[in-house]
Amino acid sequence: MSSYKDKKVISIGTVNELTGLTLRQIRYYEERELIFPERTKRGTRKYSFADVELLMKIADKREEGVQTYEIKEDMLHENKERVIEHMLRGQLNAHFRLNK
Amino acid sequence: MSSYKDKKVISIGTVNELTGLTLRQIRYYEERELIFPERTKRGTRKYSFADVELLMKIADKREEGVQTYEIKEDMLHENKERVIEHMLRGQLNAHFRLNK
DNA sequence: CGTGTAAGGAATTCTGACACG
DNA sequence: CGTGTAAGGAATTCTGACACG
Numbered sequence: 082m083s084s085y086k087d088k089k090v091i092s093i094g095t096v097n098e099l100t101g102l103t104l105r106q107i108r109y110y111e112e113r114e115l116i117f118p119e120r121t122k123r124g125t126r127k128y129s130f131a132d133v134e135l136l137m138k139i140a141d142k143r144e145e146g147v148q149t150y151e152i153k154e155d156m157l158h159e160n161k162e163r164v165i166e167h168m169l170r171g172q173l174n175a176h177f178r179l180n181k
Numbered sequence: 182m183s184s185y186k187d188k189k190v191i192s193i194g195t196v197n198e199l200t201g202l203t204l205r206q207i208r209y210y211e212e213r214e215l216i217f218p219e220r221t222k223r224g225t226r227k228y229s230f231a232d233v234e235l236l237m238k239i240a241d242k243r244e245e246g247v248q249t250y251e252i253k254e255d256m257l258h259e260n261k262e263r264v265i266e267h268m269l270r271g272q273l274n275a276h277f278r279l280n281k
Numbered sequence: 282c283g284t285g286t287a288a289g290g291a292a293t294t295c296t297g298a299c300a301c302g
Numbered sequence: 303c304g305t306g307t308a309a310g311g312a313a314t315t316c317t318g319a320c321a322c323g
């Protein structure tokens with residue numbers, strides 16, 4: 082479940098190279114709660130490959146003129162739907178014993 | 182083929198946390214040509230998850246008392262065998278049209 | 282051989298703030 | 303709102319070297 086993709090090991094300078102976003106932008110999207118890097122003891126941000134991909138999607142949205150607040154809302158809705166789908170599947174499977 | 186596992190994005194300090202090896206050791210194994218990090222423009226080393234795993238294997242060998250030179254030789258032989266196997270498979274497949 | 286350490290310099294990252302709009 | 307920038311400090315990383323063994 083948690084693979085290389087989700088391990089937070091990339092520093093912000095490398096994220097900058099990977100995404101093309103400035104350090105300022107990357108930090109700002111965290112301030113707006115679009116992205117959640119981990120922190121080392123000393124306080125430096127660490128990102129995963131999943132974070133990098135998310136940041137690239139955010140960059141696309143921003144280019145389209147979408148505001149950070151909207152992007153955050155959209156992300157929350159996407160997750161809500163994923164959770165609901167997951168719950169419904171669980172209900173269905175429990176009811177009809179579909180799996181195995 | 183080249184996935185997250187092989188992308189060189191991890192700095193030496195993080196490799197230290199991930200492997201438990203000291204910076205001195207990590208750099209030394211590079212000097213002995215057991216590991217090949219990339220360098221940023223400025224010269225800082227960048228490692229992949231594959232590198233981290235390899236370093237952990239190296240650490241195990243070292244604990245067993247195996248010298249770096251031996252470890253390097255072993256790695257070369259492993260690769261040679263993998264290459265030979267690959268070539269033989271190619272020959273066989275070409276001869277018998279095994280695939281498709 | 283393999284690893285520790287002190288040394289000095291250069292680049293990284295952090296935060297809070299002012300600026301523009 | 304989103305991003306640039308200058309500011310000062312703290313931690314990171316680099317190399318070459320001496321040390322021990």
